[in-house]
Amino acid sequence: MLKDITIGQYFPGNSVVHRLDPRFKIIITGVLIAMLFSADSFIGLGVGVIFLLISFLLSQIPFKLMLKSLKPIVPIILFTSVLNIFFLEGVTIFKLGFLKITVEGLRTSAFMIIRIIALIMGSSLLTYTTSPITLTDAIERLLSPLKKIKLPVHELAMMMTIALRFIPTLIEETDKIMSAQKARGADMESGSLLQRAKALTPILIPLFVSAFRRAEELALAMECRCYQGGDGRTRLRQLHSSGADYFALGLSIVFFDLVLLLNCLMG
Amino acid sequence: MSVIKTEDLTYTYSIGTPFEKTAVDNVSLEIEEGALVGIIGHTGSGKSTLIQHFNGLVKPTSGKIYIDGEDIWGKDVKIRDVRFKVGLVFQYPEYQIFEETVYKDIAFGPKNMGLPEEEIDRRIKETAELVGLHKDNLYKSPFELSGGQKRRVAIAGVMAMEPKVLILDEPTAGLDPKGRDKILGQIKEYHQQKKSTVLLVSHSMEDVAKFADKILVMNKAKVFCYEDTPDVFKRAEELTQIGLAVPQVTRVFNRLRQSGIDIRTDVYTTEFARKTILEYLAKRGESNA
Amino acid sequence: MQDKIISAQNVEFHYTNEFEEDAPVKQVLKGVSLDIKKGEFTAVLGHNGSGKSTIAKHMNAVLLPCGGKVYVEGIDTADEERIFDIRQRVGMVFQNPDNQIVATIVEEDVAFALENLGVPPDEMRKRVDDALKSVGMYEYREHSPHQLSGGQKQRVAIAGIIAMRPDCIVLDEPTAMLDPKGRSEVLKTIRQLNRDFGVTIVLITHYMDEAAQADRIVVMDNGVILMDDVPREVFANVELMKKIGLDVPQVTELMYLLEESGLPTDTHIIDEEECTEALLKILKATPHN
Numbered sequence: 001m002l003k004d005i006t007i008g009q010y011f012p013g014n015s016v017v018h019r020l021d022p023r024f025k026i027i028i029t030g031v032l033i034a035m036l037f038s039a040d041s042f043i044g045l046g047v048g049v050i051f052l053l054i055s056f057l058l059s060q061i062p063f064k065l066m067l068k069s070l071k072p073i074v075p076i077i078l079f080t081s082v083l084n085i086f087f088l089e090g091v092t093i094f095k096l097g098f099l100k101i102t103v104e105g106l107r108t109s110a111f112m113i114i115r116i117i118a119l120i121m122g123s124s125l126l127t128y129t130t131s132p133i134t135l136t137d138a139i140e141r142l143l144s145p146l147k148k149i150k151l152p153v154h155e156l157a158m159m160m161t162i163a164l165r166f167i168p169t170l171i172e173e174t175d176k177i178m179s180a181q182k183a184r185g186a187d188m189e190s191g192s193l194l195q196r197a198k199a200l201t202p203i204l205i206p207l208f209v210s211a212f213r214r215a216e217e218l219a220l221a222m223e224c225r226c227y228q229g230g231d232g233r234t235r236l237r238q239l240h241s242s243g244a245d246y247f248a249l250g251l252s253i254v255f256f257d258l259v260l261l262l263n264c265l266m267g
Numbered sequence: 268m269s270v271i272k273t274e275d276l277t278y279t280y281s282i283g284t285p286f287e288k289t290a291v292d293n294v295s296l297e298i299e300e301g302a303l304v305g306i307i308g309h310t311g312s313g314k315s316t317l318i319q320h321f322n323g324l325v326k327p328t329s330g331k332i333y334i335d336g337e338d339i340w341g342k343d344v345k346i347r348d349v350r351f352k353v354g355l356v357f358q359y360p361e362y363q364i365f366e367e368t369v370y371k372d373i374a375f376g377p378k379n380m381g382l383p384e385e386e387i388d389r390r391i392k393e394t395a396e397l398v399g400l401h402k403d404n405l406y407k408s409p410f411e412l413s414g415g416q417k418r419r420v421a422i423a424g425v426m427a428m429e430p431k432v433l434i435l436d437e438p439t440a441g442l443d444p445k446g447r448d449k450i451l452g453q454i455k456e457y458h459q460q461k462k463s464t465v466l467l468v469s470h471s472m473e474d475v476a477k478f479a480d481k482i483l484v485m486n487k488a489k490v491f492c493y494e495d496t497p498d499v500f501k502r503a504e505e506l507t508q509i510g511l512a513v514p515q516v517t518r519v520f521n522r523l524r525q526s527g528i529d530i531r532t533d534v535y536t537t538e539f540a541r542k543t544i545l546e547y548l549a550k551r552g553e554s555n556a
Numbered sequence: 557m558q559d560k561i562i563s564a565q566n567v568e569f570h571y572t573n574e575f576e577e578d579a580p581v582k583q584v585l586k587g588v589s590l591d592i593k594k595g596e597f598t599a600v601l602g603h604n605g606s607g608k609s610t611i612a613k614h615m616n617a618v619l620l621p622c623g624g625k626v627y628v629e630g631i632d633t634a635d636e637e638r639i640f641d642i643r644q645r646v647g648m649v650f651q652n653p654d655n656q657i658v659a660t661i662v663e664e665d666v667a668f669a670l671e672n673l674g675v676p677p678d679e680m681r682k683r684v685d686d687a688l689k690s691v692g693m694y695e696y697r698e699h700s701p702h703q704l705s706g707g708q709k710q711r712v713a714i715a716g717i718i719a720m721r722p723d724c725i726v727l728d729e730p731t732a733m734l735d736p737k738g739r740s741e742v743l744k745t746i747r748q749l750n751r752d753f754g755v756t757i758v759l760i761t762h763y764m765d766e767a768a769q770a771d772r773i774v775v776m777d778n779g780v781i782l783m784d785d786v787p788r789e790v791f792a793n794v795e796l797m798k799k800i801g802l803d804v805p806q807v808t809e810l811m812y813l814l815e816e817s818g819l820p821t822d823t824h825i826i827d828e829e830e831c832t833e834a835l836l837k838i839l840k841a842t843p844h845n
Contacts, residue, residue: 226669
């Protein structure tokens with residue numbers, strides 16, 4: 001069922017990680033990504049992974065949930081590892097026909113797999129512990145200096161908010177329209193690709209019509225509540241940074257420095 | 268013979284999650300061919316889920332549904348054919364309109380049935396007239412029409428499939444009294460012309476009272492009762508207890524009885540109320556004479 | 557003239573067709589004059605297309621009159637500079653609860669207008685909490701709107717307006733898309749705001765039972781005001797109401813029918829208790845013969 005789709009993967013909780021200022025969380029995630037990409041040895045990568053594991057344990061996110069977030073990238077992992085294992089030149093340990101496995105290949109693919117998994121876990125951790133709306137909020141505030149160069153930061157954030165607000169509504173609506181057309185004998189399951197694409201018309205047109213109607217009504221309702229763009233707006237939710245936020249950021253920078261240091265030592 | 272028959276029909280959604288809920292609970296029901304039935308119940312009473320079982324949009328968790336004596340989830344039954352037999356008009360059906368012209372939109376269902384052109388043409392003209400759409404409107408874009416007209420186009424689209432059973436989910440939602448009476452009248456007219464079975468889901472006791480021969484009351488996923496209209500209104504007290512509002516005149520007649528007047532209480536329309544009062548006075552006149 | 561919140565003076569309105577210059581102009585409002593007094597609960601009753609929603613949209617400068625004037629607490633709605641003053645004084649709630657909620661969390665939606673007006677965060681917090689409490693939705697402040705029922709969503713929308721602390725709220729068919737439970741929730745909220753907080757209410761509706769709860773009913777038909785009186789007087793005109801496609805309470809209709817049958821009754825009856833008493837009088841009276 002379409003209804004089962006959830007947007008974002010926020011996992012409500014009250015852990016230290018949940019409570020961090022979202023602006024800091026975004027920056028720290030950035031630092032983590034930099035760490036993972038700059039590490040050029042297993043030890044360096046290990047430092048990044050340790051930082052990730054500490055954050056993960058503190059967040060109290062169930063391990064199962066984390067595994068779920070990795071599921072969609074399994075094909076990518078398989079693909080990169082196959083490429084690396086079989087096609088990298090080096091000391092051969094196994095050979096079958098034109099396929100050969102090399103030490104270098106194994107090493108590189110293990111390195112890549114750890115890096116990809118850590119990247120996904122890191123960004124999932126951000127979305128698991130921060131609701132989409134808080135995330136939008138934080139992005140708006142982080143980007144607000146860009147208003148000076150005429151980037152419509154507020155408008156973009158407003159668009160994101162409205163999209164998040166209306167996605168469940170439109171999904172429900174799609175479900176309803178699909179049932180209604182099925183009741184009129186619409187056949188969406190059989191036929192050639194072209195026929196199936198054509199069979200979508202009775203769903204897409206009503207959906208667009210309705211989306212436009214909603215947009216129009218929403219705009220009117222916003223005007224009636226004195227919406228006049230981003231200028232002079234205040235916010236109900238204030239973001240406060242505390243000592244914990246600076247500590248967490250500091251910690252991530254220390255880990256990053258460690259990775260860089262290891263790079264120099266090993267290099 | 269009953270046209271719709273269910274045996275221990277149960278539907279539970281989100282099984283195995285914290286949101287697990289039984290929407291239809293052990294419903295065994297027989298609806299006679301040609302009946303005009305009102306279905307009433309709260310939001311969440313299971314009435315919407317129940318009607319979606321009748322044309323195979325929802326597959327039961329357990330239990331059976333027979334349409335015309337045929338098990339619709341049986342091995343050799345194509346579910347699409349079931350949908351041609353049991354037409355379902357959803358709530359706010361005007362939002363499913365998509366074609367360039369009213370004519371084409373009404374044709375969508377009959378076309379899916381694979382009917383010949385002339386037959387489709389005949390049906391479109393017939394149903395358009397039935398729901399009071401002017402011939403000139405047939406070649407207009409449906410999006411140019413008023414809200415009430417759009418709704419009638421959408422209803423005509425299902426009527427034109429000439430299903431054995433026509434189910435309408437709140438066809439009068441959001442309409443003003445005039446629009447409401449018009450659509451209810453047209454549905455009744457269709458019922459009389461086609462001699463088909465019609466099921467009407469409604470929140471309004473008054474509408475159902477005026478319209479239906481029998482009433483199915485759903486409460487908490489179960490059938491509360493399925494009886495002839497006057498018999499249902501005899502149970503005004505029970506209906507009030509499960510939170511369904513009975514018509515104002517029914518409440519007045521119950522009050523009269525409580526005040527010691529020996530008068531019937533299965534009164535649910537104003538016309539019937541007048542008749543009852545006049546009969547009462549006439550009878551008393553006789554006994555006094 | 558301090559006690560007049562809204563004053564419409566001979567308002568005329570028609571939509572202009574931007575695509576066809578010679579298209580016939582359909583006059584929606586044909587000279588409507590209406591004063592709304594402070595603290596009053598007024599219902600505007602009429603069928604679809606009677607002009608009732610159009611006059612409502614003039615009350616906070618969503619539409620500007622083509623002829624005549626509208627003043628909100630003395631401010632001419634045509635004065636563009638003061639549009640936000642007007643909209644803070646007269647808030648508006650619309651029909652579809654889904655299409656007027658902007659934020660993904662209830663309390664943030666209620667804060668939306670205040671954020672736009674630049675209210676400081678501390679004061680905003682207090683006003684948002686007060687507004688949510690006054691509509692009975694405080695416990696739901698951290699919910700997401702799509703988890704709420706229609707009636708609850710509509711109450712959130714009302715809270716979003718209340719937070720602006722307007723003197724008057726105009727509600728444009730706020731219950732048309734709700735089930736009976738949602739309708740009664742919303743109506744109860746409206747009455748409470750009027751009674752306990754002295755908010756002036758203008759309720760646009762086609763449900764006569766909602767209008768019956770107002771202090772005053774304005775009946776619109778075909779772009780003009782047909783009647784403007786207390787509910788009892790308005791509904792007593794059973795024939796006229798039916799003619800323009802509106803309902804009257806069942807009890808009023810019953811009285812009318814009995815009067816038609818020659819019984820001594822009065823159509824100035826709008827509730828069950830009065831009706832029961834009037835009927836008891838008739839039924840217990842000693843017959844003439």
